[in-house]
Amino acid sequence: MSWNPFHRSPREPEFDREIGFHIDQLTQAGITQGLSPQEARRRAVLEFGGREQIKQQVREVHTSRFLETLGFNCRAAMRFVRRSPSFSAAVILTLALGIGANSAVFSAIDAVVLRPLPFPGGDQLVQLNQHDTRNRDANRFIAPVRLEDWNRMNSTFSGISGYYTDDLSETSGALPEKVSEALVAPRFLYVLQIAPLVGRDFTAEEEHFGGPDAVLISYGFWQRRFHGDPAAIGKKLRIGSFSCSIIGVMPASFAFPNRDIELWAPSAPDAPYAQRRDSTWFTVIGRMKPGVNLAQAQADLATVQARLGRQFPKPDADLQVQSTPLKEIIVADVRDSLWLLYGSVSLLLLIACSNIAALLLARTADREHEISIRFSLGASRRAIVGQLLTEVSFLALLGSLLGLIIAAAAARGFHLLANTLPRATEISLNWTIVLYSLLCAVLTTLLCGLFPAIRGTRRDLAHSLAQGSRTQASRRSPMQWFLVAVQVTLAVTLLTGAGLLLRSLQQLGRVSPCFDPSHVLTFQISGSWGETADMGALTRRIDRTLDALRATPGVEAATTAGWLPGIPGMYQMEFKLDGSLDPNRKILADNRWVSSGYLDTMSIPLLQGEGCKEGSTTPDLLVNRRFVNLYLGGSPALGHHLDAAAYNDFTPAGLIRGVVGDAREEGLNAAPVPMVYSCFSAPNPFPNYLVRTHGDPSAMADTIRHRIHQLEPGRSVYAIMPLQDHLDAASSGNRLRTILLALFAATAVALACIGLYGTLNYLGRMRQREVGVRLALGAARSHIVAQFLLEGLRVTIIGCLAGIALSLVTGRLVANMLYGVSPLDPTTYLGVVILILFVATVASLLPAWRAARVEPVQVLRQE
């Protein structure tokens, strides 16, 4: 029971001695005045006064008031929890969910959006793209020579490097294994400021053409193939047709350019095949010098590129450099979604808080008697508010601890999303998150507790002691109604957001892609960029594979494609029509490489002419209807000559041989754009193979694997899955976002209903006497039910109106996530209002009915 540290303090006997001395001195003085020792002693003790009281006062000097009050309040809070376990459990659980969900989403935002990239000085890293001013193509790749020029001529970067990725077969193991390799420009690790975990970085000789072959391996590859044996350094790997020595192992956390990369090897800028200024393959990254900002770097590179433009007018004069923070490139896609989720869970937490505040308000009113007794016993208002707040903070603290468990579980859940969510593996429960959820607990305490505590302890309440149970609680109900209205407002806002996303998903489901993704299996076969040295051989190899696939039983049609249909390729370029370029009428179209059989495999209708022909020696092109309508204005399309305006290795040029239907190649949520298909089966050494099957496409996977293995024993088949899965994965982020928001909205509506129900119920109890009297005077019960119901509905309608007003503002935030739905979609708004009114009526019915079921005689007798 003892909280007082003074009891065990060494001060106690010391103070006894101090008092003893004082009393002795007083006694001595009495004796000097002529009193008998006994009498002197008696008077001394009398004069000294209440010894225990003084001791207690001295104790108080030495104990910390704060700690003592806190201890008292904590004990009171625990008593409170014990006394009303179901109420406390409800509050703790609500807060656990609220704070847990909030902390979980915050942990994702913290790891993905807020924290710098996991490289030292990660904020100084930028990606550099080139942009053709005459051409809106998204070719962001850069020629090795230009990369070296930029690196040499700039003054704002401590280093510029780059990479491209290649899928290869590694054949030193028992079976060929497909590995992803990043081929990196010089200075790659220097720019990223990452050192190998074991071994060393590339040497200058290794980065030169003809230098020793060297490769760095990933931590995962090291563990899988060498069981983490340090002796792996120096061993040889057979990659494609090359043999390379392992010189080092990268740290487990290093996943750049992506998590699939297992090998890093140098790509020499001085190689003879890398000298053309228009063969572009590097994605370029640079590290700005400390203190240099993006604008300065951008300006510097613009000057550098202008000089290059004078020196090499042919390609360089038309190029501009764009620099974008590397983090921006990585997280831009998910940032909006994450903030949207964070906004929703925060609204949810606010609803939970106002819900709990309403509950506490009712509770404090119930404890009016207890509070007024404490007032009359001399407790200060501050002390009582402090006690009430401690009770709430106790609940909030328990809630946030439970919430942390939820957040920890969610962090694991996020790791599963690694394919949709960049940096997902960096999400973890750390001290930031623990602190954040404690902060949430403090804020919720203040939000839910402060108001009821201050209201519940107003001085005039002390008078209620005299009034006994006759207090009219209804005068406090405006506050309760306000809280309910807030909950409805926020719930309506969340529901509208979720509704808009759901409608958008529904619209998307109705869209016909104009190609048939069902019964199509997709896969890739390993190849190497090295094969592009002999394009003829590469094309023959791929055509041979296609022929073998078409001859396989169960296969209806087979084709290759540079990009999968329905997955954005964003390769827009400008074309010359019949050799001329009209500056007033740019011909801009997306370009996709497809082989013969594409139209059959994808079920895209051929409107005019013919499809891609196998073995055609002339470069043929197909265009879609939109291209014809937009650029050829009804004139016969076939036979026109198209030529890409920009210079590139893979510039499409040829005669239009056919016109096809408008397929949604760039994604189901993107309207068909003008499209030029180039008939070319080998746009790269590992194109996508698409196979239309008779039956279930997944069932064909093994058959196809075996067939390819017979044909090309040294190559591996990978990424084998139905096209539908690719399309689903492309929209999985969208779907996940919608499902989560809908879940939050449902929770919000449920909480608001609980709030409404609880408030009406409480009001019904408080007004029992009034209802009893009215019933005794002959009022109809139906009247009373209607009155309570209307009161609930009035607040709901006010909340709805406020919620709609708020949604009109917040709707803009989701505007760019919507497809085919306006952010002001009347159907959604109407649906939300009807739903809320319906649910609110149901939630109000029971308490209203209960309020009217009062027995007048009983109530009047209670008085």
Next chain:
Amino acid sequence: MAPTEKTDLLQGTLDMLILKIVALGPVHGYGISQRIRQISKEVLNVQQGSLYPALHRLEKRGWLSAEWGDSENGREAKFYKLSAKGRRQLAQEEASWNRLSQAVELILGAAQQEA
């Protein structure tokens, strides 16, 4: 209790009086109560119930330091001494007390002239 007319101490004055008495030299609790009575010519009589909590409070604040030592009659007693911090505090309190009492006197004097 007090034989003469009882004069209540103003809030906060007790601390200043204690500091002043202690400033004259190390002294124990009993000594402080005696001196206040003697110097104030029996007008002020500090109750032990106020004195000891005040002493401990001042000690805790670091204005006084305490040490056990032998008293005049050879008994062991707790002696209080003024710390440097306490000396500064005393100077401050004296100054503000002087300002206050002068102001009060001025008002009382003016009031008498008016009457």
